[in-house]
Amino acid sequence: MTKVRHSNFEPAAALxxxxxxxxxxxxxxxxxxxxxxxxxxxxxxxxDTLIFNAGDVWDRYSAVDTIREQGNVYLSHGSKLRSTAxxxxxxxxxxxxxxxxxxxxxxxxxxxxxRYALEKRTMHACRDSYLLALAEHDHLGLSKxxxxxxxxxxxxxxVTSEGGLTFADGxxxxxxxxxxxxxxxxxxxxxxxxxxxxxxxxxxxxPLEVLIWEADVS
Amino acid sequence: xxxxxxxxxxxxxxxxxxxxxxxRIVDRDGGANVGMLFYNPQNPLExxxxxxxxxxxxxxxxxxxxxxxxxxxxxxxxxxxxxAGWHDTVCGNADRQRVAGRWGAKSYQEHRNEWTQNGHDAxxxxxxxxxxxxxxxxxxxxxxxxVSVADDGSMQFDGNHGxxxxxxxxxxxxxxxxxxxxxxxxxxPAAHYPRRPVLLQLSRADPVADDDLCRNSRPENVRGFLxxxxxxxxxxxxx
Numbered sequence: 001m002t003k004v005r006h007s008n009f010e011p012a013a014a015l016x017x018x019x020x021x022x023x024x025x026x027x028x029x030x031x032x033x034x035x036x037x038x039x040x041x042x043x044x045x046x047x048d049t050l051i052f053n054a055g056d057v058w059d060r061y062s063a064v065d066t067i068r069e070q071g072n073v074y075l076s077h078g079s080k081l082r083s084t085a086x087x088x089x090x091x092x093x094x095x096x097x098x099x100x101x102x103x104x105x106x107x108x109x110x111x112x113x114x115r116y117a118l119e120k121r122t123m124h125a126c127r128d129s130y131l132l133a134l135a136e137h138d139h140l141g142l143s144k145x146x147x148x149x150x151x152x153x154x155x156x157x158x159v160t161s162e163g164g165l166t167f168a169d170g171x172x173x174x175x176x177x178x179x180x181x182x183x184x185x186x187x188x189x190x191x192x193x194x195x196x197x198x199x200x201x202x203x204x205x206x207p208l209e210v211l212i213w214e215a216d217v218s
Numbered sequence: 219x220x221x222x223x224x225x226x227x228x229x230x231x232x233x234x235x236x237x238x239x240x241x242r243i244v245d246r247d248g249g250a251n252v253g254m255l256f257y258n259p260q261n262p263l264e265x266x267x268x269x270x271x272x273x274x275x276x277x278x279x280x281x282x283x284x285x286x287x288x289x290x291x292x293x294x295x296x297x298x299x300x301x302a303g304w305h306d307t308v309c310g311n312a313d314r315q316r317v318a319g320r321w322g323a324k325s326y327q328e329h330r331n332e333w334t335q336n337g338h339d340a341x342x343x344x345x346x347x348x349x350x351x352x353x354x355x356x357x358x359x360x361x362x363x364x365v366s367v368a369d370d371g372s373m374q375f376d377g378n379h380g381x382x383x384x385x386x387x388x389x390x391x392x393x394x395x396x397x398x399x400x401x402x403x404x405x406x407p408a409a410h411y412p413r414r415p416v417l418l419q420l421s422r423a424d425p426v427a428d429d430d431l432c433r434n435s436r437p438e439n440v441r442g443f444l445x446x447x448x449x450x451x452x453x454x455x456x457x
Contacts, residue, residue: 063269064310064357067373068404073308074371084352086313099371103278103308105269110291114274114442127289145353149269159367163279163304165272 005077007094007179009035013209020204023194025129027137029054030182033215035093038190040154042206043174046193047153048106048126051081051089054185055140059085063102063149071161075151081180084148089186092148094179097172101157103165104149106130107195116197126150126191133189138188152193153178155200167198221420225412226331230340230399232347234259237450240423241295241388241396243416245302245362249380251403252361253311253337255345256286256294257395260454262350264288268307268357274438278367280305280359283435285391285442292446293439294394296432298423299387304379304388305363307357312404321402321411325444334411340399361386363403365411375405378412388434389423391446392454 011017020026022045030036038047049155053059065082067073075081077095080088100156108127112120127147134142153174159165192208195201220262222241225231227250235241243252258264267289275284282300285293317323317336324334341355365380402412426433433443 011372025359058351058353062310064308068309071373072371073367073373084355086315103269104273105267108270108289110289110445111267111270111274111287112291113445114270114287114291118441120443144263149357157273159278159371161366162366163277163366164277164414167273167276217298 003076004096004100005094007037009037009213011211013213015208015214016212018210020190020192020208020210022192023124023129024166025133025189025191026210027133027187027189028212030186030212031214032182032184035179035181035213037177037179037189037211038153039175039177039209039211040172040208041174043176044154044170044172044202045206045208046155046195046200047208048191048193049151049153050089050130050148050189052142052146052187053087053089054187055082055122057140057187058146059083059087060146060148061089061151063151067102073103075102086090088183090180090182092178093181094177096176097154097178099156099171100178101152101155102149103159104152104155104157106191111198120197123196124194128191129191130189167200169199170202184206219419219421223418224415225400225418227400228335228411229346232337232344232395232397234393234395235390237392238423239390240298240421241390241420242385243361244383244385244419245380246382246415246417247270248382248384248414249412250400250416251363251406252397252416253340253401254359254361254399255341255356256288257350258288259393259395262348262354262395264290265275265354266294266358271307274442275436277440280307283431284289285432285439287442291442292449293391293442295388295390298389298432299385302362302379302384302386305386306365306403308361308362309365309404310357311341312402313338316404317411335401335403336402337399340401341397344397360403365405371406375403375407377407387440391443392449405446
């Protein structure tokens with residue numbers, strides 16, 4: 001069932017290498033034709049990812065348009081990541097895991113109260129990282145309104161034929177990665193998930209690494 | 219009953235419903251699709267969140283016993299009755315290009331009320347009446363549409379799901395702005411633009427009993443109701 005595809009890019013040739021500590025965020029622009037790799041450094045770490053059209057930031061990644069147009073609820077190599085306006089923002093061009101989630105959304109302090117306990121309301125969550133990122137980059141003109149439903153790279157959320165949703169052990173592991181090639185200039189915002197209440201991070205949030213290659217360096 | 223109306227297929231509407239109201243949606247002829255989004259009228263930044271709704275209840279489909287969550291851990295409404303058994307919330311809408319490609323574009327100039335409207339534009343128009351824009355849209359519910367998933371993740375639209383007279387009852391747990399359209403589901407393979415009417419029936423809901431099905435269907439929903447009640451008790455329901 002997996003659709004594994006490895007990459008030929010050399011880390012030494014990357015334009016950028018950056019480690020995102022657990023519970024932190026990263027936001028940057030990837031130019032059209034450039035490639036972004038996200039590495040699950042220690043394994044089983046969810047990378048909650050949002051993408052914006054850099055030329056029209058209110059046009060953003062859309063989970064529903066992406067899965068409907070590809071006819072499949074899981075993301076893997078070959079998946080075209082579409083926007084709310086139907087544009088292709090990026091395509092997954094390499095993937096050593098084979099399946100990523102885009103149904104489960106990001107954790108928030110408020111949804112944590114529902115899922116785990118009301119007293120979890122003060123625990124760190126991906127949406128807090130997103131909101132801080134947008135506040136610290138307010139020149140982008142983005143706010144809570146622009147937080148759509150994200151991708152959870154390295155998370156495994158199988159749907160059953162009876163209509164159930166399950167949270168399974170991750171298929172990912174140390175050093176696994178996924179790559180997307182930008183189809184236009186895009187802004188990528190990643191929350192390195194701080195969740196301590198479920199197995200999406202194996203109860204142990206760990207670093208992610210991002211690498212960017214410019215177009216035509218392979 | 220407080221009010222009843224019929225919405226023709228391929229149309230859109232919106233209304234604000236107070237906590238404690240019940241909305242019955244009836245697929246009168248079978249094969250209807252009703253796209254729906256929910257907002258907190260006091261602060262429309264709080265909106266329906268399909269991922270939270272699904273993961274809080276470990277479900278992919280929506281049916282009786284489920285609650286529809288906002289992104290703030292609160293419940294807009296509960297599904298207190300459902301004779302359809304499966305409703306979609308992951309497929310979004312058809313847009314103008316998809317409708318034109320599938321069924322052909324019928325202009326208003328030529329076809330008047332029989333023009334081929336699409337769910338995406340419907341939400342933009344209805345949301346615009348409240349100052350909302352494309353930035354405020356989110357994954358919507360598609361009532362009466364069934365899309366199931368095989369082990370490999372592939373999605374199948376069930377063209378046989380609809381039956382005349384099937385209905386779903388929503389009990390509102392907080393004041394809600396409801397945007398709705400009756401435009402075709404984006405995966406409907408029908409040869410001709412499907413145009414199915416729905417009946418909307420508004421009434422006063424029974425109070426939420428201690429043994430309420432939706433409240434108690436999962437421990438998560440007990441906490442969702444507590445969050446919603448706290449919001450009301452602290453003045454969140456005031457206008």
